Amino acid sequence: MLVSLTVGKVDAGMAVLLTEDKRIIEFPSILLPPDISSGSIVDITVSRNLSSESAAQKAFTNLQTTIFQTFGLHSPAAPILRCRNATQTSLVLEWDPIELATAELRSLSLYRNGSKAGCIPRPTELHSTKISGLAVDTEYTFHLVLKTSAGTYSSEKLTVRTHKMTDLSGITITPGIMPSALKESLVTTVDRIGAKLIDTVRIDTTHFVCTEGRGQAWEKAVEMNIPIVVPDWIKGCEREGRLVGVRGYYLNADPRLRQVGPSPGVNTAPPASPTPTTHVTPPTPERKTRDPRGMSDRNGRGSIEEEPPTPPPKHDRPGSSSSGGRPGSSASGSTTLVDRTSKMDGKSKDQGPPPEAEDSERDEPESPQDAPSTPPANRKATVEDEAEDNASFQDVAL
CATH class of the missing domain: 2.40.50 (OB fold (Dihydrolipoamide Acetyltransferase, E2P))
Incomplete structure (x- = not known):
């Protein structure tokens, strides 16, 4: 044109x-x-250049196809969260390697019960994490949130429950240096209680068992702050039927710190109240609790030890001058005491023992050997003794 x-x-x-x-x-x-x-x-x-127009259209189409195949076919995937191991107070969570496709990673966060628990460091290298300090026998909900340049992706919620104190299936043991016989016994005990035994120290290792503190595995356990105990700890868990404390079972720990039996923190049934019983006690013989006038010995004589002596009269009695003393002398007073004693002995013989004395005689054994004997020194002087001995009253020893 x-x-x-x-x-x-x-x-x-x-x-x-x-x-x-x-x-x-x-x-x-x-x-x-x-x-x-x-x-x-x-x-x-x-004029129109058709050849150039066709070449440009072809180049543009190829560019669009390349962009679509590079950035449009694959997109970041939501992480898949699962539980590797659970104990009484800790959980080990793991997930598959995250898929970012062509997007750029912004962050990977862990949420617990709807609240953000923290960010995962180096999410492209680490694929597991351990959460400690949880409550015993408690249910928790976890999920991961992945943020990329292509959008935000969240994993499905995972519900996990921590174990009870009697559940030993969460124990994961890594054996260290120990005698072969002791190691075989350890393997048998681990199988009986339902625990797991692994050869290497990993993030889910709960205890490192050994008898000597040396070796690469021991150094790694120390670096990861894993409890290092002796094989007796496994025996203690089997014996108690529950998870026992490791304080007394640490390597080089004092064995006296080990507790045998249920710990004070475990809720146990209250002790049963003792069954009421009736104790039969033999009767106790009554001694010197009755009226002094009603008590009598086995010979029927009245006791005068409880009654104080009567003071001597102030005036002279007939015949008192023969003693050669002054009025109210000791001979006159002693004669009056002997007369009163004789009268009381006579009354005791006539009336017999009181009822309470009879009961005391029934309680006492019939054998002469069992009965207490009255020493001769306690015998009291009477008028009859003075008449038979033909001695003066002053010579009688009271």
Whole structure:
């Protein structure tokens, strides 16, 4: 197509061209011949370049296909969370390696019971984490949230319950250096209580069992702050039927710190109240609790030890001058005491022992050997003794 145009004005970078119907067209002056000035007429041929158009369209289509195959076919995947091991106070969670496709990672966070528990460090390298300090026999809910440049992806919620104190299936043991016989016994005990035994120290290792503190496994256990105990700890768990404390079972710990039996923290049934019993006690013989006047010995004589002696009279009795003493002398008083004693002995013989004395005689054994004998020194002086001995009253020893 040929078009004739008249040059109206030529500037430094732009020329004004006029058509036959007086339309103005701005045209780059660099494309015009160098000797063009105002009033010149130029012919411009316009045609479509189909080959170039086809090549450009093909190049654009290839670019779109490459972009779609690179960024449109694959997208980041939501993480899959699962529980590797559970104990009474800790959980070990793990997940598959995260898939980012062509997106950029922003963060990977762990949520517990709907609240953010923290961010996972180096999420492209670490695929597990351990959560400690949990309550015994308690249910928890966890999920992961992955944030990328392509969007936010959340995992399904995982519900896990910590074990009871009597559940020993969560114990994971790594054996260290110990005698072969002791190691075989340890393997048998672990199988009986339902625990797990692994050869290497991992994140889910709960206890490191050994008798000597050396070796690479022992050093790694110390670095990971894993409790290092002796094989007796496993025996103690089997004996108690529950998880026991490790304080007394640490390597080089004092064995006296080990507790045998249920610990005070475990809820146990209250002790049963003792059954009431009736104790039969033999009767105790009554001694010196009755009326002194009613007590009598086995010979029927009244006791005068409880009654104080009667003071001597102040006036002289007939016949008291024979003693050669002054009125109220000791001979007169002693004679009066002997007379009163004789009268009381006579009354005791006539009346017999009181009922309470008879009961005391029934309680006492019949054998003469069992009965207490009265020493002769306690015998009291009487008037009959004085008459038989033909001695004066002053010579009788009271």
